Amino acid sequence: MDWNAITAKFDRVRAGDTDLQKKIRGLRRRLTLLLAVVGPGLITSNVDNDAGGISVYTQAGAQYGYTLLWSLIPMTIALYVTEEMCARMGVVTGKGLSDLIREEFGFRSTFFVMITGFFVDLANVVAEFAGVAASMQIFGVNKYVAVPIAAIVVWVLVIRGTYRQVEVIFLFACVLYLSYVFSAFLAKPDWLIAAKHTVVPNLSLNSGYLLMLTGLVGTTIAPWQFFYLQAGFVEKKVGPRQYRQARADVLIGSISCMVIVFFIIVCTAATLYEKGHRDITDAAQAAAALIPLAGKGAGILFAFGLLNASLFAASILPLSTAHVICEGLGFEAGLDHKFKEAPIFYWLYTILIVAGAGVVLLPNAPLWKILIFSQVGNGIWLPVVVIFILLLVNRRDLMGDYVNTVTFNIVAWVTAIAMIALTLVLTYTALFQQSVPPPP
């Protein structure tokens, strides 16, 4: 075949770029840059809305109507400020949070942070599988069928998938949170009142109200997410040059997380609160109660949201935990290793899934106590992790010019102290009061 002749005949004409084409190209280039970085921030923030979180948001809406909505804006800021520091550390140092803690604070500190992390995360995994069980019950599936299948799905997804594939699935799971938006619309809320309560703070000194506020903060900002977020950016090999995109990712994540919380609270406020079903204790109950109030669609969408959130978090938590622990303690970690090369990593991962799913299947399992333990654990763990983050991010030898500015430090420390104070209150009540008292 004579290529010369063919190419002469079909000589492809290359026209010069017009201005518009250039603009489109520039826009596309910027979008690709952003898409190459997006992921860790979006995924981490959305995983925050896990089974435990959704239960608390449901209760907040059912018990106090729209009145807690104002807290979402300060919470978005708190979430963004803390996550941004981790993103920055990951991007600048190229190291995970547990790596940095190990190198700067030694073996023993790391060990205690990690061992606490293990038990707290285990309790969280139990909560996720409990969420799977509860939501599947609404669809009429027995938990003895649903939970083992969920555990296997999680296992296969993570063991067989590549990082990129898994990330795409996770990003898709983020989109499925939109089911809460639809169920909120089906609930026909009063949007004007909702909007007013979102911007006008409404601080009541009622102790139940304060506790619910604390619960919102405590479940939204979980310590393990910082490790996951930072590792995500390191794994994606995002460098300082893409720091702006990474920051945008974190910002989009924080806002989208809070938008979902907004719709969950609005949905339950418009139905359960208005109709007097204020004694709801978990999300599955709420979904069941929604069916007669807002129609079958709303209830099913609500339950589907819970299932998605539980599965999503159950996929991420065990993997992230095993990874973080091995990294910090210096054991081989990662799915690209064989079992023999990284036995501790695989054992931790397996124990977390098997024990997490197993506890839910035990007859008379003390699920309520485990939920409390996971909250208390998060509460104890969070201050330690946040203080480590603040100390590390201010180290000039690590961060160079990327250390916190004075203004950022003020915001960050205030956020950290407020968060710590609130979680300690939550911990205290979880330990000494069996449940949040119902409103008068």
Place this chain on the structure above:
Amino acid sequence: MDLYATELMGAKTYDVAGNYVGRVREFFIEPAEAPNRVSHYLLSRGHFQPLVAKHNQIASVAAGKMELSVSERALELYEPNESWLAVQKDLLDQQIIDTRGRKVVRVNDVDLTPFRTNGNVELRLSQVDVGLPGAVRRLLQGVVPYAVVRKLQSKLPQSAIRWEFVNLVEPDPMRRVKLRITHEKLEDLHPADLAEIMEDLSAAERQGIIASLDEETAAAVLAELDERLTTQIVEKLDPEKAADILEEMAPDAAADLLADLSKETSDELLDEMPGQEADEVRELLEFDPATAGGMMNPQFAYVGEDSTREEVLEWMRGEELNYDQLDTIVLLDRLAQFSGTVPVARLLLAAGDQRMAELKMEPLLSLPPDADEKEVFELFDKYNLRMLTVVDKEHQPMGAITVDDVVSRLVKG
């Protein structure tokens, strides 16, 4: 018997008269003097200024206890010294490269072997512990008696790396020189292994390693490294050094790298490179990476189709050709147009006086530079190619795509 760093840290120290001097808080190696000998011990004693004992002032040392062969007055005050490697600060908990296992590991503890010399005891660093026993010792250090810890750890699987296979990573170039950290051992590794190791390190450490490798190795490593990391590294390198490294790379690899950089950086680097290499790379940069032109290497071996096997072999011996270009040879006719290819394997079996034209592969295959990469993949797949020639409008060869280009493009895609 060997001693561990965890057993030496905090050891109570007495002078020759039996007076308590202080506790060991840190110890150092002076690589410029001896690569593995513990040269200095830092002794702290409450709020007094810390003292330093030298390696020739130690009479005996055991877990938790050290005796000096001199009196306290003979010791000097501690002055920080950049050329000392501090075991606690610079080694414990840090990442090192295991050059034999070809991976990055974290140091849990350090094994020290005592040697008697001139009535003193010298400790020499024999291996670093990266496994469970070291972790257990670190955790229980100072809480559980040494004997109990030893008993406990003997049941655990050992995992240690001999000191001679340890390569430290120190990002600061000044400190690296003072500590005599070289990367000779790393240069012996396969570039692909070294690239994988580098992916486990931090940005600053990667930068440090690339900066101290010779240009040839650096070029080979950069070609193997994840492209996101490559751009980060090259952007931070001194432009002169970066241009030297680019010059060592195959033009197609250099073009791929430059295409990921900003226009200014890429132009600056091209200006630093010698004219001919820079021109080759500039030409390649004109092509879309997803076309035959974007995949080809402009350096390839070509000979006239009338030459005999003997003549070609003679010519090949005299030229400095890379082995990967020597897989297939491109033939030109009298008009310098592409007339076919001859795999070197065929050349090997041919008789000395056979002409190249008789040995060429059928059918005659080539592509224009703007052909889509899919066409390239299809041809490679259909005809089981190892190499494909890219020709211009005059049907003159411009470059060659080799099977490794195709494989890496397929893996990335």
